Amino acid sequence: MEIRDLHVVRGRHPVLEHLDLTIGGGVTGLLGPSGCGKSTLMRCLVGVQQVRGGTIEVFGRPAGSRPLRDRVGYVTQAVSVYHDLTVAENLRFFARVIGADRAAVDRAIAAVDLQDRAGDVVGRLSGGQQSRASLAVALLGEPDLLVLDEPTVGLDPVLREDLWSLFHRLADSGVAVFVSSHVMDEAERCDRLLLMRTGRIIADGTPAEIKARAGVNDVESAFLAIVRSDAA
Numbered sequence: 001m002e003i004r005d006l007h008v009v010r011g012r013h014p015v016l017e018h019l020d021l022t023i024g025g026g027v028t029g030l031l032g033p034s035g036c037g038k039s040t041l042m043r044c045l046v047g048v049q050q051v052r053g054g055t056i057e058v059f060g061r062p063a064g065s066r067p068l069r070d071r072v073g074y075v076t077q078a079v080s081v082y083h084d085l086t087v088a089e090n091l092r093f094f095a096r097v098i099g100a101d102r103a104a105v106d107r108a109i110a111a112v113d114l115q116d117r118a119g120d121v122v123g124r125l126s127g128g129q130q131s132r133a134s135l136a137v138a139l140l141g142e143p144d145l146l147v148l149d150e151p152t153v154g155l156d157p158v159l160r161e162d163l164w165s166l167f168h169r170l171a172d173s174g175v176a177v178f179v180s181s182h183v184m185d186e187a188e189r190c191d192r193l194l195l196m197r198t199g200r201i202i203a204d205g206t207p208a209e210i211k212a213r214a215g216v217n218d219v220e221s222a223f224l225a226i227v228r229s230d231a232a
């Protein structure tokens, strides 16, 4: 994925200013405080954000273009499955929409480890299970890129851990996973970490590299140190 000179204005304010970024395989984490532009950047990658300037290419095609429809999965912050349908009913419904077969439904449910709850109505599942059901929908088309906007928000540490393990299993199977979070302790789970602040990427590297560069032991301190040296 190649982003060049991306410029986005939302409302009256510039949100992303001349952003350049290349994203590859593995689990890439986008971390930064609320409002820094993470969702906006993700919306650009999936091609649903109006941009003022710049280019965004995914697998060599313009973001959002037709050939990418099955290749990019996107999970927004809101749970995007029907609460009054079961997990399996949701998956079968979305499979019909995108033309995926029955086997894809079973594979997606298995990938998020919801086989035991496939017959349960989504509204009666836990938050983490609901997030996994949304993720299963995104997996239906067997995407090569998964864009996940704060998928672990509001989940307890055990469920967050489960989801991160799932992201790594997906990445190991060849899916590029691009995931945002504003929880700094999740940073350690990323293969590559992008720290974002007010529409700019202020650090880019493995968690170990970023900590070493800042001379600190945790990503939160690294973030603060980088912000301070940036301001100085």
Ligand SMILES: Nc1ncnc2c1ncn2[C@@H]1O[C@H](COP(=O)(O)OP(=O)(O)OP(=O)(O)O)[C@@H](O)[C@H]1O
Residues within 6 Å of the ligand: 010, 011, 012, 015, 032, 033, 034, 035, 036, 037, 038, 039, 040, 041, 182
């Ligand atoms: N629909 C909108 N219209 C105008 N401005 C918007 C809109 N959505 C977001 N913004 C602004 O764009 C900026 C970036 O928002 P964005 O949602 O990308 O941030 P974020 O880092 O994803 O935040 P969060 O972690 O809270 O989801 C914010 O200043 C926000 O106020």
